Amino acid sequence: MGVGATGCELSKNLALMGVGKLILIDNDVIELSNLSRQMLFTDSDLGKSKAVVAAEKLKKMNPWIEVESYFDDVRNLDEAVFEKVSAIASCLDNWPVRRWVNSLSVELDKPLVDVAMEGFYANLQVVIPGKTACLECHGEELIPKEVQLAECTLRRRKPEDLVNDLMESGVELSVEIARKLFEQNIKTVYDLKYAQEDVLRKLDDEARKAVRGIREKLKPKMPALQSVAALIAGVASTEIVKILHEGGLGEPVSGLLVYDGLSGRFTITELERNPECFVCGDLVREKAVSFPVKPNETIIDLKRRIAERFSIPDPEILYRRWRLADAEKVSEVGFRSGDLIYVNTSRRFMPLPLRIVVEDSEA
Ligand SMILES: [Zn+2]
The missing domain is CATH 3.10.290.20 (Ubiquitin-like 2 activating enzyme e1b. Chain:  B, domain 3)
Incomplete structure (x- = not known):
């Protein structure tokens, strides 16, 4: 699992409950703005790997558990890392990697607890491959339109297009730097927002600085809230404990659970598995x-x-x-x-x- 706001909370819960072995995967480093909602990190951890620091803290909390950490993009890891896990929790902040993890869980036949949040809202979906809907079963309705659009354009773009797109949001970027970003396949505003740390490391100092500056300017006014992270991670950890007990504690939540912090309401939308889904459908598998x-x-x-x-x-x-x-x-x-x-x-x-x-x- 990733160790951002929800990942910190979730891994802490599982560690305290004595879940035997945790595998943390995150290619981000700790930044100052993380500290208000990522309770495993403090000032002295700035600049260090989230996964590595989180693993150290969790082992201090509960020395009886085993914690493995990877400072890497989950997509770079060897399949063997996932072979023995009993459940996967996503705790990710972007759709490209969430979709990849969803397909990983279906193809390796591992239960997935997908958790995501934004401002006062959070959602959770448990995917039991072959039994319940996966994230792509209703992707057309449930994946935000902006994301779908960014996902399906086969890129025939020019650096000038990126400069113009940014201008519409009131952010300036020189064509020269846009060219450098294109060399690393950063071609849309969406890529800019979510390019992974290992890609940014390949840019020169000037371009990397520009990316960080633009991200700061594009940030939503409402930051991720610790209270919402704690709440949805609480539900997610309970679901994981249920999965680990294989039915002894009842069935995991079915459907898409959404928490709206402003009205204090939980809703669950039933989701049918789509037999024609191109990730988990019977057709594609057979x-x-x-x-x-x-x-x-x-x-x-x-x-x-x-x-x-x-x-x-x-x-x-x-x-x-x-x-x-x-x-x-x-x-x-x-x-x-x-x-x-x-x-x-x-x-x-x-x-x-x-x-x-x-x-x-x-x-
Ligand atoms: Zn599916």
Whole structure:
């Protein structure tokens, strides 16, 4: 789990309850603004790895538990790290990684407790792979439109586009720095807000400073609230204890639980598992989703349609172990109906298999 506001609370609860082994994964370092809501950290920890410091504090709280920490992006870790876990808690602040963790949990068949918060609101969803809805089952309705849009544009952008987008929010950026950001694939305001620490480390000092400055300016007026983090992490830790007891303490919450701190209300929206979901649906797990291709379209056209259909920004197509080049035409590749292609994307743990249906070419 990540160790931000909810992750600190959640890991503290599990450590005090004596949950035998915790694995903390976070590629962020501790910043001053974190201290008002990340109770495992103090002044003397500034600049250090959240995961490493949190692990030390938790071991002091309860020396009888084991805590493993990774100062890294969860997507870089070896599959073996997750093989033995009984449950995964996300505690993340951005959709790209939440979607990746959702697919990890489904593909490894591990229960997931997804927790997220913003201002006075928080939500929680328990995903039991193959039994309950996953985060993508109703992604079209539940993933915010702004995120979906950022997710599905196959990037043919120029540095000037980023400069203009920022200008609309009243933030200035020079084209020169925008160019440097593009080299690291930071191409939209969304990328700017959520680029991971290891990407920022590749920028030069000037560009990194610019990113931090812009983030500060784009920050919502309402910060994350410690009280809301504590509350939703309290619910999440209880759900994890229930999962660990495998039914002995009742079933985990089903559906999407939303807490509205302003009205003091909890609501639960029932979510049905979507059999056609492209992450957890039976179709994708057994037979692969069918996808039509046109003989005269190019691979980049095909990628664009795949990006739109599945809300992924960076599809790479693998066919018979080959990575297909953008300029190639479908008719030149030699696809036949029934063939499988695999779509690689940073939004999934494993590539998405698609079964090709070659459509008749029209004039
Ligand atoms: Zn699903």
